[in-house]
Amino acid sequence: MLPLCAAEGVGVIPWSPLARGRLARPWQSATTTRTENDQFGKGLYGATEEADRRIVDRVSEIAQSRGVPMAQVALAWMLSKRPITAPIIGATKPQHLDDAVKALDVKLTAEEIEKLEEFYVPHAIAGFK
């Protein structure tokens, strides 16, 4: 889909860019009203937890070394990718909006991007059939 959108000049506005908060905190370190009650979210991310955990750990490492929240690292990664126009972020706590905007100033190095992507495995399509 992404090469198609790049070739055709179609903007891309990804939903759930922080994977329902999974990329914004250490793995299963906290539950929220939403982690408990978002049935749709469980269907999106339940199948790839082992692979995803290693990526969340990497986000955490890079966030710690830079001294910024994990959400900023995860969004900075997405913002660095062509042809992403704008991630659709959710904000239900005050820091969510500020983290999203501050992510625009976080420029990841090639080495950091490589570390974030090292453990990625293709995910089955989720959210539609």
Next chain:
Amino acid sequence: MDFVNLGRTGLKVSRICLGCMSYGDPNRGMHSWTLDEAASRPFIQRALELGINFFDTANMYSLGSSEEIVGRAIRDFTKRDEIVIATKVFFPLNPNDPNSGGLSRKAILREIDASLKRLGTDYVDLYQIHRLDPNTPIEETLEALHDVVKAGKARYLGASSMHAWQFTRRSIWRTCMAGRGLSACSRITT
């Protein structure tokens, strides 16, 4: 805030889009975790202060409550013409009505008017099909969307959550109709 063109259109949007599924009456629809109107409004206000001009909602979020909250906040806190409002159509709001939901001509023309009423505006900037409707011919859907744009009720069109091969069929339509092409795609499917 950084602003970029939405695809090859001339429309400028902030590089952060505020997703408004989080805002809606928790007693309406499928999401019990949403913030009610009083709790939601400070987030919309803060987003505007940060320079965000791009707000995404859908007709089905909290059964229309999200659109109502977003519409009122934009009216109260800013100038509507300076804001890019995106909403969506597909999921049914009335499960007892067989013509509620889907992407038939009847459904699209009814739902755009219902969204405009809830949002309290004359037009939306980006009108997106929330999913593909396998039970409606794509030509019917695309012509209805084209008519929505020609009627001045939407500025641009978009599509969410489908396979790339399905999405390319819309590109063919863009070429053939020389009209308003799809300008946004809101789900990575790889």
